[in-house]
Each structure stands twice: as structure tokens, then as C-alpha cells.
Amino acid sequence: MSNIYFTIAVVFFLAALGIILLRYWKRVRQAANSDWEQLLSRLEPVNRENIARIAEDALQDDSSAYTELDGPAMSSLLGGLEGLEILERNCQVLIDLAAYVQRWYPEAVVVAEQLRMNARELEWHVARLKGAAQTGNLQASFADYAQRAAVIYYGMTQNVLELYARTTLPGVTDLQAAL
Amino acid sequence: MHLSAFDRLFWATGFVGQVILITVLFASGRAKSFPIFTLMVADSLVTTFGMYFVYRYGSRRLTYDTYWIMATVEMLLQLAVVFEISSHLFAPLGRWAPDAKRSFIRLVGISVLVDIVLTALCSPVKSSLVQTVVERGTFFSSALMTELFVGLVVLSATGGFPWKTHVGRIALGLGAYSFIGMLNDVSTSWLGWTHQASTIRSLHEIRVAAYLITLTYWIVGLWHEAPEPRTLSEPMRAQIFGLNRQLEYDLGRIRGWRKI
Numbered sequence: 001m002s003n004i005y006f007t008i009a010v011v012f013f014l015a016a017l018g019i020i021l022l023r024y025w026k027r028v029r030q031a032a033n034s035d036w037e038q039l040l041s042r043l044e045p046v047n048r049e050n051i052a053r054i055a056e057d058a059l060q061d062d063s064s065a066y067t068e069l070d071g072p073a074m075s076s077l078l079g080g081l082e083g084l085e086i087l088e089r090n091c092q093v094l095i096d097l098a099a100y101v102q103r104w105y106p107e108a109v110v111v112a113e114q115l116r117m118n119a120r121e122l123e124w125h126v127a128r129l130k131g132a133a134q135t136g137n138l139q140a141s142f143a144d145y146a147q148r149a150a151v152i153y154y155g156m157t158q159n160v161l162e163l164y165a166r167t168t169l170p171g172v173t174d175l176q177a178a179l
Numbered sequence: 180m181h182l183s184a185f186d187r188l189f190w191a192t193g194f195v196g197q198v199i200l201i202t203v204l205f206a207s208g209r210a211k212s213f214p215i216f217t218l219m220v221a222d223s224l225v226t227t228f229g230m231y232f233v234y235r236y237g238s239r240r241l242t243y244d245t246y247w248i249m250a251t252v253e254m255l256l257q258l259a260v261v262f263e264i265s266s267h268l269f270a271p272l273g274r275w276a277p278d279a280k281r282s283f284i285r286l287v288g289i290s291v292l293v294d295i296v297l298t299a300l301c302s303p304v305k306s307s308l309v310q311t312v313v314e315r316g317t318f319f320s321s322a323l324m325t326e327l328f329v330g331l332v333v334l335s336a337t338g339g340f341p342w343k344t345h346v347g348r349i350a351l352g353l354g355a356y357s358f359i360g361m362l363n364d365v366s367t368s369w370l371g372w373t374h375q376a377s378t379i380r381s382l383h384e385i386r387v388a389a390y391l392i393t394l395t396y397w398i399v400g401l402w403h404e405a406p407e408p409r410t411l412s413e414p415m416r417a418q419i420f421g422l423n424r425q426l427e428y429d430l431g432r433i434r435g436w437r438k439i
Contacts, residue, residue, distance in 0.1 A: 020333060
């Protein structure tokens with residue numbers, strides 16, 4: 001009888017492992033085999049002016065400047081939680097773009113690693129925001145986390161654009177439009 | 180103990196395959212990049228050579244003891260190879276990325292716990308204590324390797340760590356072989372040693388064939404060179420290093436921002 005339990009447990013376990021493996025292996029292969037145009041096509045449009053406004057506001061040395069934007073205003077500029085999730089997905093694409101440069105130019109590994117770390121940090125902030133949304137504290141939490149996420153995203157896009165411009169890869173104009 | 184012509188053929192093919200793989204690793208210079216993997220292949224070579232004579236001329240007790248000592252060493256080496264693969268994957272700057280280190284420790288802990296539970300559930304239709312121990316031990320080993328392989332794929336995909344050519348080939352070979360091994364162990368456990376001897380023998384042959392396919396995959400995959408990287412010009416190199424310094428400065432300001 002215990003063999004039946006063992007077999008059932010292992011069958012479920014293997015099925016779960018198989019599904020997880022297929023899902024993530026597909027993602028790994030997709031990132032590895034993508035060319036420049038395919039990576040660009042995965043980017044989702046964001047309101048770049050709004051992002052820049054929030055980020056530049058936060059980066060100003062004059063501390064009084066960024067107090068103008070409160071939680072609801074920032075939430076509106078970013079498109080709410082959904083807007084942040086778009087940033088999160090775009091961060092994954094930015095990592096893949098950096099990995100593309102890393103594959104062909106191994107010397108760029110330091111910059112690529114910095115970008116990757118920033119994207120993980122942004123993912124963490126989005127996760128915190130999701131948690132706040134679930135407990136009904138989204139508006140109170142939004143100013144703290146969303147502004148930091150916008151700053152990181154803005155910094156990343158600036159750096160990726162500079163990186164591509166300097167490595168003379170094709171498509172910089174397309175990238176500027178998408179980001 | 181008696182060995183059929185088929186057994187001897189498998190044994191000889193495995194031995195030749197391992198010799199070729201060792202030669203490939205040293206001739207291509209990849210033994211230096213993957214010293215633990217090379218050690219694991221060398222250990223398999225010694226085991227294949229030694230076990231043939233022990234199995235053929237030794238007593239049942241000697242065969243059992245030798246098998247278990249070598250199987251334990253092999254399992255420890257496989258775990259070390261997983262660590263070596265992870266070091267190539269998650270340390271792009273020569274040291275482990277902090278997020279990867281935490282995730283990897285969690286992965287190993289969870290995998291071992293799940294494995295202990297599954298192995299505890301495994302109660303083979305046994306004919307002796309020895310066979311029970313053999314089945315549980317091999318199941319634990321192959322299940323752990325399968326879980327760790329899947330875990331590495333998940334961590335690399337979510338963390339954004341690209342697979343380098345030869346690291347990917349070593350990991351894929353080890354993961355696929357462990358997966359087949361796990362299926363094999365489950366089937367053996369379910370059927371029982373004494374009751375379906377011919378079926379279990381066929382399953383064993385499938386496992387050996389899977390190992391030979393893995394060996395061939397490693398020989399071919401590790402012989403071929405990775406795609407040639409392009410080189411940066413000096414001005415471009417200076418620009419990228421400058422860019423990185425700027426990024427670190429920006430991040431310092433962001434982290435010091437008083438609202439955070």
C-alpha cells in the first residue's frame with residue numbers, strides 16, 4: 001500500500017518538476033536565441049516623460065523639490081500597480097539586452113551585472129507594492145516604493161541607451177523610442 | 180559473478196567513452212575550467228575499471244561494499260559538480276552574486292528536505308535489507324540531482340544569469356541522466372527485485388544506454404568550441420568602464436535618498 005502512496009507522490013512531484021522545467025527552460029532558450037529585433041519587440045510602451053519627471057524629482061539635491069509629488073499623484077503618473085508591473089517586465093528585457101552585449105562583448109560583464117542587480121532590486125519593490133495592495137495599503141506605500149522603482153528604471157534605461165550608443169550596435173533609435 | 184556478453188559490451192563501451200571524454204577535457208583545456216567535473220569523470224573511469232574485476236572475481240559482500248563506497252563518492256562528486264556549475268553561472272564577476280547565493284542555499288535546503296520525505300515514502304518490494312538500502316540510496320541521489328538541475332534553470336531564468344556554452348552542456352547532460360535515473364528507480368521500486376526480474380533488467384539496460392548517450396553528448400559538446408566573442412576597442416573599453424563608475428555614483432545617491 002505504501003508503494004502506491006510513494007508512486008503517486010513521485011508522479012506528482014515529477015509532473016511538477018517537468019512543468020517548471022519546461023516553463024523556465026523555454027525562457028532561458030528564448031533569451032539566449034533572441035536577436036536584437038526580437039528583444040526590442042518584447043518591450044512594452046511606457047510614458048517616459050512621467051517616469052523621467054518622478055525620477056529627476058527624486059534625484060534633485062534640493063530636498064524640497066520632490067515633496068510636490070504625493071502617493072496618489074505618483075500612482076497616477078506611473079499607471080498604478082499595473083504600470084509598475086510593465087516596468088518590471090521591461091526590466092527583464094533590459095537584462096536580456098545587457099546579456100546580448102555580454103555575449104558578444106564579454107568585457108561589458110560588469111555593466112551587465114550592475115543592470116541585472118538593479119532589475120532585481122526593482123522586482124523587489126514591485127513585490128512589496130503587490131503586498132501593500134493585498135493588505136489595502138497601496139496608496140500609503142506607493143510614494144516610498146514607486147519613486148525608488150522609477151529612479152532605478154530611469155537610471156537603467158539611461159545606461160543601456162548609452163551602452164548601445166557606444167558599442168555602435170544597430171537599433172539605438174528604436175530602443176530610445178521603446179523605452 | 181556471471182556477466183553476459185551484453186553486460187560486457189556495455190561495460191567496455193562505457194570505459195572507452197570515459198577515456199575519450201577525459202582525453203577531450205584535457206586536449207581542449209576544459210579540464211582547467213571544470214576541475215571537479217574532470218575529477219568526477221576520472222572517478223567514473225576508475226570505478227568502471229575496478230568494478231568489472233570486483234564484480235567478476237570478488238565475493239558478493241566485496242561487490243556490495245565496493246559498490247557503496249564508489250556510489251557514495253560519485254554522489255558527493257556530483258553535488259560538487261552542481262556547485263561548480265553554479266559557480267560558473269552565478270559568479271559573473273568572479274564572486275557569487277548576493278541574490279544568487281541566498282537563492283542557492285534555499286534551493287539546496289528545500290531539495291534535501293523534499294528528498295528526505297520522498298525517500299522515506301519509498302518502501303521497495305524487497306527481498307533483502309541490502310536491496311532496500313540500494314534502492315533508497317540511488318533514488319535519493321538521482322532525485323536530488325534532478326531537483327537541483329531544475330532549480331538551477333529556475334534561478335538562472337529568474338535572476339537573469341546567461342548559460343555559457345560548456346556549462347550548459349555539462350548541466351543538461353547531468354540533469355537529463357538524473358531524470359532518467361529517477362524514473363528508473365521509481366519503476367524498480369514499484370516492480371520489486373524478485374518479481375519482475377526481466378523487466379527490471381531491461382530498465383537497468385535503459386539506464387546504462389542513457390549514460391552512454393550522455394557520455395557521447397558530453398564528448399561532442401565539450402569538444403566543440405564556444406562561439407567566438409568579439410573584442411572591444413580601447414576607446415570603447417574606457418567608455419564602458421566610465422559608464423559603470425557613473426552608474427555606481429547614481430546608485431549611491433539613490434540609496435542615500437532620505438525618503439527611502
